[in-house]
Amino acid sequence: MVNKLLKIGLFLILSLVIIGAFIYAPLAKGLGEFTRVLYFHVPMAWITVVAFFIGAVYSILYLKKKEHKYDLYAETANQLGFLFVVLATVTGSIWAKMSWGSFWNWDPRETSIFILMLVYAAYFALRSAVEQADRRASLAAVYDIIAFVTVPFFVFIVPRIYASLHPDPLINTQGKIHMSPKMQLVFFTSLFSYTMVFVWMLIMRIKMIKLKLKLKEMEQ
Amino acid sequence: MESLNQKQGLLQTGTNAYLIFKKDLLQEFKTRYALNAIFLFALVTLFAVSFAIGTFNASSDILSALLWIILFFASMSGLSHIFVREEEAHTADTLKLVAKPTEIFLGKLIFNIVLLFMVELLVVPLYVAIMNFTIYHILLLAAALLFGTFGLAGGGTIVAAIIAKSNARGALFTVLAFPILLPVLVTGISVTKNAATEKLFSNPVSELQSLFAFAIVIITAGILLFDFIWNE
Numbered sequence: 001m002v003n004k005l006l007k008i009g010l011f012l013i014l015s016l017v018i019i020g021a022f023i024y025a026p027l028a029k030g031l032g033e034f035t036r037v038l039y040f041h042v043p044m045a046w047i048t049v050v051a052f053f054i055g056a057v058y059s060i061l062y063l064k065k066k067e068h069k070y071d072l073y074a075e076t077a078n079q080l081g082f083l084f085v086v087l088a089t090v091t092g093s094i095w096a097k098m099s100w101g102s103f104w105n106w107d108p109r110e111t112s113i114f115i116l117m118l119v120y121a122a123y124f125a126l127r128s129a130v131e132q133a134d135r136r137a138s139l140a141a142v143y144d145i146i147a148f149v150t151v152p153f154f155v156f157i158v159p160r161i162y163a164s165l166h167p168d169p170l171i172n173t174q175g176k177i178h179m180s181p182k183m184q185l186v187f188f189t190s191l192f193s194y195t196m197v198f199v200w201m202l203i204m205r206i207k208m209i210k211l212k213l214k215l216k217e218m219e220q
Numbered sequence: 221m222e223s224l225n226q227k228q229g230l231l232q233t234g235t236n237a238y239l240i241f242k243k244d245l246l247q248e249f250k251t252r253y254a255l256n257a258i259f260l261f262a263l264v265t266l267f268a269v270s271f272a273i274g275t276f277n278a279s280s281d282i283l284s285a286l287l288w289i290i291l292f293f294a295s296m297s298g299l300s301h302i303f304v305r306e307e308e309a310h311t312a313d314t315l316k317l318v319a320k321p322t323e324i325f326l327g328k329l330i331f332n333i334v335l336l337f338m339v340e341l342l343v344v345p346l347y348v349a350i351m352n353f354t355i356y357h358i359l360l361l362a363a364a365l366l367f368g369t370f371g372l373a374g375g376g377t378i379v380a381a382i383i384a385k386s387n388a389r390g391a392l393f394t395v396l397a398f399p400i401l402l403p404v405l406v407t408g409i410s411v412t413k414n415a416a417t418e419k420l421f422s423n424p425v426s427e428l429q430s431l432f433a434f435a436i437v438i439i440t441a442g443i444l445l446f447d448f449i450w451n452e
Contacts (some may be wrong), residue, residue, distance in 0.1 A: 063448050112283060118399035125395050138452045139382050142445045146378060151431070151442050153403045153434055181414045 002105070013193045018115030020112055020186040035105035037091055043194035044088035045113075049155070051198065052120070056148035059141035070212060071137035073143060075127065076205045080198065082120050089113055109166040112154035117148045233326070237318050240327025245334070251307075251385045254335060258298035262343045265290045268348075269391065270350050284412035291343065292372070292405050293394075295336055298375035300393040302328045303384035316450070325377065325446040329439065332373040332380075340365055356414040364411035364426055370435035371404040378442035381449045400438070407431050 021039035046082045058074035061067075096110070126143050130136035157173060179187060248254060269286055278286070306312040315324060344365065348355060355361055379397040382391050411427050414420055 084320055093419075115399055115402050118402075121398045121403075122399050126382070126386065126392065129392050135385060135452050138448050139385055142378075142449050143396065145445060146375075146438070146441050149437055150434070151399050152404065153430070 007200075010196055011194060013189065014197070015032040015155045016030060017186065017193055021190065025183050026180060026184040027093065029072040032098065034095065037095045039100075039190045040194075041088060041095060042187070044084050044091055046191060047195060047198045048062075048081055048085040048088055048116075050195065051077050051153075052101045052148060052151065054202070055081060056144055059144040061146075062137055063145075066134075068133065068137065069209060071133075071141065072213075073206055074141060076209065077202060078144065080201055080205070082124075084118070084198070085117055087122070089117070094216060107166060115154050116151065119150070123126045123147060195199055222356070223256075233320070233323050236323040237326035237330065238317060238451055240315075240324055241330045244331040245326065247305075248331070248335075248355065254298040254301040255338065257301070258294045258339045259342060260279045261297045262294035262339060262345075264282040265294065266343065266347055266350065273351075275348055278351065280353065281413055283351055284326035285407055286351075286411050287344070287347055287353070287412060288368075288405055290347070291340065291368075292401070294339065294343070295372050295376060296394045296397060298335065299332050299373065299397075300383060300389065302331060302377065307331055307384045309383040321447045321450045322443055324450065325443055328380075329373060329377045329442070332377050333369060336369045340369065353416065355415055355416050357420070357424075360415040360424055360428075364408050364415070367428060367431035368404050368408040369434055370433060371438060372401055372438040374435055374442055375401045375404070375434050378438070378446065378449075381446060383450060385452055403434050404431065407434075440452065 017039065025036070025039070025044050027033065033096060047052035058070050062070035063072060087189070087218045090111070092113070093103045096105065100107070123140065123143055127136055127140050130139055131133060273282075281319075303325055306315060310318070344361075347353065376397055377399065379393060383392045383396060407427050407430055411424055414424050414427070419452070
């Protein structure tokens with residue numbers, strides 16, 4: 001019952017976010033209508049980092065406890081992260097087309113997100129190349145952790161060194177948010193509700209993995 | 221007393237790592253497999269590039285990018301050999317018995333670093349001469365190559381350890397190593413561009429710092445994680 005209410009609540013909030021992003025929120029000074037994609041682009045980028053972080057945590061847990069389920073959780077978190085990194089890239093690319101004039105021009109931010117996708121594509125390639133389950137699990141976990149420690153270089157350091165046209169990300173050096181209160185309201189509601197969608201997806205997939213493992217146990 | 225033990229432990233690790241490095245070096249000079257692979261790859265690409273572009277046609281931007289691409293892919297062709305060899309000759313188990321994982325990793329890392337330095341010592345002057353590449357700040361280029369080599373060797377060694385345990389050894393190495401080592405490539409190209417301009421167009425210190433930090437991070441992660449791969 002509570003579950004159902006939560007789902008309905010999430011649906012309502014997300015609808016409000018979409019309406020709010022297009023109608024309620026005022027435009028930033030001197031910027032066009034296209035900046036409204038902000039309310040979708042930033043949450044996607046944020047969830048990407050969260051998902052890959054969760055994947056790395058499960059990978060560490062696997063290496064510590066050597067339980068098969070943690071490997072599957074890590075895989076599923078990374079798969080969801082990959083989904084959101086694609087969404088962040090697509091929304092960002094649309095934004096780039098409108099404000100910089102082309103869908104892709106190798107801005108440092110675009111380069112770094114492209115490399116991020118390559119890293120996790122390589123992670124899935126590694127998984128498919130090892131057949132024994134426990135060996136695959138440890139190799140993938142190690143690669144995942146290595147990948148995750150190099151992510152800060154792509155996301156934070158490389159764009160800092162090279163001049164980028166990208167506005168300061170959410171986590172900027174001054175720790176300030178340049179938005180009017182109305183924009184902030186829509187923005188943070190959007191951030192929260194999309195994160196909840198991600199959490200919901202993750203919980204569902206973890207439940208599925210648990211059921212699969214139980215089924216395997218019963219078969220044996 | 222405890223600190224004395226720690227000191228002795230560190231010394232032991234260092235000595236054993238050096239012994240493994242020496243063993244690999246001797247083994248390498250028997251066959252010269254990795255050295256030949258990397259060096260010939262670099263040479264062939266260098267001449268292909270030189271032949272295709274000609275001597276005076278390329279700008280320093282393109283030349284610095286090509287230099288790093290040659291070095292990068294040349295190192296990709298040989299760095300994995302260090303662990304693949306142990307698995308293929310079935311000597312990995314014996315190695316497990318005689319040394320700790322950290323010592324093995326450090327020994328192999330030093331070997332790969334030395335290997336890359338040897339190749340760079342031959343290839344970079346040759347490239348500069350053949351491509352008519354004017355370097356104004358030689359020290360800057362040397363620093364970029366130094367830190368870049370640490371990063372490349374660090375990432376290459378840990379990924380080599382991973383792929384030696386997998387089924388598709390050859391194809392997987394570049395796929396796994398390329399995205400992780402791209403910061404080295406991107407930053408290295410940028411520093412080299414800077415070194416090839418008479419007046420520095422950006423502050424090279426932050427770029428060198430980033431190269432150095434990357435090397436430290438990837439080598440530390442390698443040392444910490446090698447245990448889990450090696451004992452798999």
